[in-house]
Amino acid sequence: MQIADLRDYLDLLEEYDELQRIKTEVDWNLEMGAITRRCYDLGSPAALFENVKGYPTGFRTLGAPLGTSRQPGHGLFARTALALGMKPGVSAKEIMQRYLERKEKPIPPVTVKTGPCKENILLGDDVDVLKFPIPLIHGGDGGRYIGTWHTVITKDPESDWVNWGMYRLMVHDRNTLGCLFPLQQHIGQMYQKYEAMNKPMPVAVAIGGQPVIPIVSCVMLPPYVNEVDVAGGLQEAPIPLVKCETNDLMVPASAEIVLEGEVLPHERRTEGPFGEYMGYEAGKSSPKPILKVTAITYRNDPILPFSNMGMPVHEGQTATALIKGAEIYSELKKMGLPVKGVFCPPFGVGHMVVVSTEVPYINFARRVAHAVWATKPGIFVYYMVIVDADVDPTNMDEVLHAMTTKCHPVNGIHQVPHIPGFPVLLPFLAAKERLVGDAAGVIFDCTWPKDWPQETIPFKATFENLWPQDLQEKVLTNWESYGFKRQ
Ligand SMILES: Cc1cc2nc3c(=O)[nH]c(=O)nc-3n(C[C@H](O)[C@H](O)[C@H](O)COP(=O)(O)O)c2cc1C
Numbered sequence: 001m002q003i004a005d006l007r008d009y010l011d012l013l014e015e016y017d018e019l020q021r022i023k024t025e026v027d028w029n030l031e032m033g034a035i036t037r038r039c040y041d042l043g044s045p046a047a048l049f050e051n052v053k054g055y056p057t058g059f060r061t062l063g064a065p066l067g068t069s070r071q072p073g074h075g076l077f078a079r080t081a082l083a084l085g086m087k088p089g090v091s092a093k094e095i096m097q098r099y100l101e102r103k104e105k106p107i108p109p110v111t112v113k114t115g116p117c118k119e120n121i122l123l124g125d126d127v128d129v130l131k132f133p134i135p136l137i138h139g140g141d142g143g144r145y146i147g148t149w150h151t152v153i154t155k156d157p158e159s160d161w162v163n164w165g166m167y168r169l170m171v172h173d174r175n176t177l178g179c180l181f182p183l184q185q186h187i188g189q190m191y192q193k194y195e196a197m198n199k200p201m202p203v204a205v206a207i208g209g210q211p212v213i214p215i216v217s218c219v220m221l222p223p224y225v226n227e228v229d230v231a232g233g234l235q236e237a238p239i240p241l242v243k244c245e246t247n248d249l250m251v252p253a254s255a256e257i258v259l260e261g262e263v264l265p266h267e268r269r270t271e272g273p274f275g276e277y278m279g280y281e282a283g284k285s286s287p288k289p290i291l292k293v294t295a296i297t298y299r300n301d302p303i304l305p306f307s308n309m310g311m312p313v314h315e316g317q318t319a320t321a322l323i324k325g326a327e328i329y330s331e332l333k334k335m336g337l338p339v340k341g342v343f344c345p346p347f348g349v350g351h352m353v354v355v356s357t358e359v360p361y362i363n364f365a366r367r368v369a370h371a372v373w374a375t376k377p378g379i380f381v382y383y384m385v386i387v388d389a390d391v392d393p394t395n396m397d398e399v400l401h402a403m404t405t406k407c408h409p410v411n412g413i414h415q416v417p418h419i420p421g422f423p424v425l426l427p428f429l430a431a432k433e434r435l436v437g438d439a440a441g442v443i444f445d446c447t448w449p450k451d452w453p454q455e456t457i458p459f460k461a462t463f464e465n466l467w468p469q470d471l472q473e474k475v476l477t478n479w480e481s482y483g484f485k486r487q
């Protein structure tokens with residue numbers, strides 16, 4: 001089935017017991033946030049809130065759209081798999097493979113005259129984002145966040161590049177939102193150019209739509225890539241786009257809610273704190289750019305999806321970190337490096353990358369680590385774990401075993417001071433460094449040193465390595481006849 005909008009995706013989730021409809025009245029004020037947090041913690045289905053206190057019937061929200069799953073027979077990333085047209089039982093490795101196959105064949109969007117997102121249009125004084133049941137997600141948040149599973153669309157003033165990125169949006173008032181646009185991210189780079197020209201940056205925010213749209217918005221693609229083409233590739237069909245009412249930007253016709261507006265140059269207002277993707281409220285509050293909303297368009301009975309950042313595992317890992325691993329793999333392959341696999345373990349919040357690789361010459365692990373840092377998806381990685389090709393990077397037990405047996409506690413650990421980090425949020429930095437993202441990284445070289453004589457390299461004591469092939473086959477064939485249950 002082609003997933004053409006968020007509603008198709010909800011039908012699919014329901015079919016696989018990955019959606020819970022909640023008809024009980026719930027409060028936007030922390031209650032939806034608390035319920036969703038439990039969904040992540042327990043691996044419960046996504047939560048479709050159908051009755052939000054103080055809001056008209058039909059105005060719904062969706063919590064934990066790509067939360068983890070503990071349904072029998074489903075993988076941890078079941079909802080990500082379903083979003084990419086796969087069965088819910090597939091492994092992280094299979095999802096990354098599917099992602100890479102499809103993204104290699106990008107499909108440009110098509111323009112349509114109108115679409116469901118134009119069913120209602122609010123202009124001028126009618127603009128009021130609080131018309132929607134926006135959650136106050138975490139205790140301590142600086143405001144209600146309307147943008148936590150969405151797409152911010154901007155155009156580079158110097159080229160045809162149109163960027164789709166997910167950057168949190170906090171409500172200041174009915175037509176003003178606060179934004180976190182770091183310079184390391186594409187939107188920060190574009191905003192810097194508009195500011196230098198003293199011009200407002202036109203913006204469209206698309207909320208809801210087929211799930212590949214938020215997914216491409218929160219994965220770390222290289223600059224000058226139009227994420228919409230990758231979304232088309234993942235969908236195996238072009239994304240239909242429709243023009244905004246008050247600017248020239250194009251938005252997905254299927255979106256549940258579209259906010260149009262502009263980010264003003266040189267204006268700042270206090271934004272945050274927020275429960276962040278790294279699992280803390282480290283960022284406190286600080287002055288940040290503001291987005292003035294000039295128009296809102298939305299579908300009848302709109303659904304506002306939201307993510308609940310905080311302790312893992314949430315969309316920051318089931319989408320951003322997972323696909324970041326695939327993107328890093330693809331970038332390293334383009335450089336001709338003999339890597340076998342890349343994975344960002346979910347509790348490493350995207351800060352840790354494990355790369356398994358062949359080792360052609362001495363100090364190769366350092367070369368791989370620095371190559372990762374040189375890529376766009378590798379920018380916010382601080383813990384580089386480089387393992388030999390026989391270690392499966394998606395298996396943390398194997399990775400831990402390699403770290404604790406092959407990484408020399410002094411000679412195998414290389415500290416790298418002053419690498420760029422995510423500004424404002426990074427928990428392990430002191431306050432002054434945190435504000436600007438003056439970070440540090442470390443390389444754990446868990447590969448056998450290339451200058452060791454072969455005979456000094458320990459032999460891995462596994463079933464496959466230490467018994468003759470014919471005996472291995474005999475044991476496997478006779479397993480049940482020894483009396484064991486099939487496993
Ligand atoms: C729910 C959620 C919220 C996010 N909020 C921000 C944010 O406020 N600022 C930011 O720079 N990145 C944020 N990210 C990460 C970016 O979406 C991600 O790095 C993406 O690659 C940015 O797009 P770009 O590569 O086109 O710059 C968020 C990710 C998720 C899943």
Ligand SMILES: [Mn+2]
Nearest residue numbers: 163164186221
């Ligand atoms: Mn981008």
